[in-house]
Amino acid sequence: MEELKKNILSNFNDLEIYTRQDNRMFINTKKETVLSLLSYLKNLGYDHLALVSCNDWIDDGEFELIYILSAYMANDEEYQEKEKRNIVIKTRIAREEAKFITVIDIFKNAEPYERELHEMFGIEFEGHPRLTTLFLELEYDIPPFRKDFDTNKYVENKYGQIPTIKERKSNKRNERT
């Protein structure tokens, strides 16, 4: 783990590396270095993109993109230290103009993840071949997984006001009398 940390730090600057739990390395980086960092780690053997996720930090006005890498087995016989690890790469982009570059050229399986983030958070991935809807059918004013999408308000607008239990009880009482 320490060795990997040294290797990364010698090849890249403006990174922040910390380990919070066993076998997990968290890297905070600028958005310009993400692509080169991903391909560098892929060449080191971390060839499995496990997850692409996004986190909406609404107070900071930023989206945080998260790429989680792990390693497939290098040989069939024994398990190595490398496979135990997960590398979590985090970068922040502006919330107002949410744009990033696709990583499909490096990891093919990023395609559905980026489609989902486009749909749920409204992030534009440049170079993505099909940014069509994945799960949803309707169009929403605010992409539904953003923090300012209020599910309560949405339900009220769409299906009308649902009375609370107290209101329902008093309504029933009124009906009886």
Added chain:
Amino acid sequence: MRELELYFGPQHLGMVGNFSIRLKVEGDRIIKADANPGFLHRGFEKLMERRTWMQNFPLVCRINVVEPDHMELVYSMGVEKLAGIEVPERGEYIRSIFCELARVGSHLFGLWAYANMLGFDTVAQWAMYHRDLILDLFEELTGARVYHIYIRPGGVRRDFPDGFQEKVIKTLHKIGSKVPDYNATFFENSLFKKRAEGIGKLSREEAKSMGAVGHALKATGMKYDIRKIEPYAAYNQVDFDIPTREGGDAYSRLLTIRDEMIESVHMIFKLIDKMPDKGEVYTKTPNPFKWNIPEGDAYVRCESSRGELGLYMVSDGGDKPYRVHFNTPSYNHGLTVLEKALVGESISDVGNIMISLYIVAPEIDR
């Protein structure tokens, strides 16, 4: 020949689950496949942001209908990691036994789906009956048959009732005694072999490049299994093997599933033997309505019966999660691997390939 666009599913007879694929066909060969999920999208990850850590359990277990237990496990592991809770030893053993039982049940359900789809109704009925026997065990242990909510942060909800271990052993012996019959009628049946051999073939490099996990990888000879790579629960206490095959086709995938089922049964026997006789099964956690979990994020993973199951979880120090993202094995298999594996195959093999990749629709949509 003329190209046609064909909407395969969700009402198609060959489709299992609420999933659909748009196929471009020429005659009965598939030229292009376009997965079309979303029929079961319930926005669970968003809903979880509005519920407390403990209130999320009824949602978590509904992410995968067939085996909710691994979902509970991975969510509990995430909360434990963030809150820094340790699980007592007996609790870890019970978790392992419970999850292996769930794996056997889930594989039997998968076997039902496969056999049913190919028209082997007898085998399908056996598999369903044997799964039911396992559900009976779950009912006695947890009070529910399908959605158990048994694993919780800190351990499991309650200890085994008296004589439960003996019942588990008896049931598993009963199921195991049927393995020769399963082999003769299904796995080694030449009718089935002809349908499954060489279908949906993936080389190891292809599988790796598309992010495959679980059986899609094990059928190409790689022993990629989180239980071995990063042991959780009590998996480092017992000795077990990861069954693999070399073919990479639907038949090899199904054989790894069968072998894994047998291996799981042996593992349960070993775990029951080794389990400590007495002890706590859970650590006490704070009042669930006033439980604030320290700020931070964590990534945890376990091996569900479909492959690597991950969870990325963020807490902002409050009583509710700030963000939860499940990385389910069917997501990659259904949206990336399936589209590749279907090209060049015949329409009649769509369901065949889909079930052999072990795709469950609710897990994709969440």
